[in-house]
Amino acid sequence: MSTTNAPAKPGRSLGRTLLQGGTVIALLALIGFFFAMRPDVFLSFTNVKNILFQVSILAIIASAQTVVMVVGDFDLSLGAISSLAGAVAAALMLGGVPMWIAISVAAGVGLLIGLANGFLIAYLRLSAFVATLATMTSVVGLAYLVTAGTTLFSLPEGFNNLGQGKFLNVPLPVYIAIVISLIIWSILRFTTLGRSWSATGGNQEVARLSGVNVRRARLLAFTLAGVVSAIGGIILAARLGSASAVQGSDNMMFSVAAVFLGMTVIRSGMANLGGTMVGVTIIGVMSNGLNILGVNSYVQQVVTGLIIIAAVTLSSLKNRER
């Protein structure tokens, strides 16, 4: 028996290791590939800073998406909420409202929309797909109303500095993304609320029987996601120095992709913040690396889709392995 089992162990172990660390290995392979192609540029401080700057907004919105996906749902309206929040902040500031009040109101708008999503899904039992799709449609319309279909610009210098300023030669959005990610990671890891989210995402019925208020947990997850994505939109408006109804709309799709990529990082195959950040980094590294190599943007989109398929396949294989 022992001779039969002995040769199989290393192979299984290697396979498991590859499955377990496949996404991180893919990230390292991407970095290695682009570094080999452009050793003078790719890992330079300027370019690493460039990558971090480019993914900082996505990191914030993907953090929000992670919270919702930990609960076992997803939110299609996060990109639209971020655009609306940026537009609201910009419109208020152009109307003479002080910067921090405008930012607070914009974040409050995100909170209210998140609350509405949570109510529709947790209490009225609408599917997350239908509810957030409907919310997204209305929110995009609201953003057009707020901006009157134009781009709002000439925002206050202090506001623009939030997105364009630097500390120790690193752009402020990078710090903001790190702080938000750490807060969300801490909530997920160390609080009762975070554990109730994980329990809800694992099995709602078991969570309910264990004393978790599943409805409230889902409501709070969508509400937090709304606020966080609104902050992402506000930072995006500050980074661009302007706000339009649809700017950053691609962040919704990429945030889901980042969370899916991140789900392959840990053994349980559940959404997790560390994994999401790996996913965000993969998307950022790939976009930056392919741009540096001069690869057509259409090809970039195809490659991004293929990598997501590979990640989801990997995740599926891991689940079977379990």
Added chain:
Amino acid sequence: MRKKFTGIVAMAAVAAVAALALAGCSPTASTTTEEAAPFKVIAFTSGNQTPVGAWWVKAVAAKATELGWDLTMIQGDFDFTKMNPAVESAIGQGADAILDGYTDVASIGSIVTAAKDAGIPIFAMDSATETTDAFVAQITTDQQGIVDSTVAALDKSLGGLKGKTVMVIGHDPHPGIRMRAGLAEKAFIAAGATIAGGAIQKVKSPATGRTEALALVADYLTANPNGLDAVWVGWDDAALGASKAITEAGSSAKVTGVDATSEAIAEIQAGGSFLASIEQPWPSILDSVIGYMVAYQKDGTLPAKNYETVTTVLVDVSNAATITPSDKL
């Protein structure tokens, strides 16, 4: 039995007389209706969510009111599966003329067919970059003229284009941008410039044009510090992203765009990397198209040519203050 038969005959007779009376009256009634009926126009645009498209919707409605037209306005939100059936349905209910604003002829094949079948002419503005028999009139801006003036502005600013590196940023789904980006690439190559990246850089979505262009230029400048002399962009929103990337990288490269939005005009006036844009005279183009429709309404006259281009104005620091931004029309 006999009484019942007489009743049926009487009812049939009444019905026959009524039918004859209606038939006899109908030509007169129809003539009266035609004389009183206003000119019925179906107007549609897919670009109503853009600033210029939003202006067009309001401007056409105002013109229709002024001219006493019966206007059906259909706004497509870039969703042709929603817009095209709505227009076809309106065509089915009858109209005298159709007005297309900013909707590419390639996307409205079913509308063109339905209009032809119904014998309704389509008048259009900025809906094709070459002559097409889909429209009885189509007026747009001179794409070659746009390229000539922006390339000349860069040539002047850079002290010649020979040996310079220029990035060209386009967006293929928009026929106007696709055409002028192609013309610009040719013009730069002919002037001895090198195209950065070896080809036109393509932005995937107008909604994210600014961030996409920002990333494209930032990444290029990271890989090639001081490797750009200019960025030619097919529209202002993306040009503003390119301009921001250049400023952040500390590059001295110059940028040109197209559209003359208020934000672009402000950047031009600020004297930074944003060198110039293009004003496209949409109000006068709309006036011309409406003029053709009024002539058709009057006596059925159609324009002699079905494709016209009009000249544009280069917007630079010398005239920026005098230009009405396209998002403030």
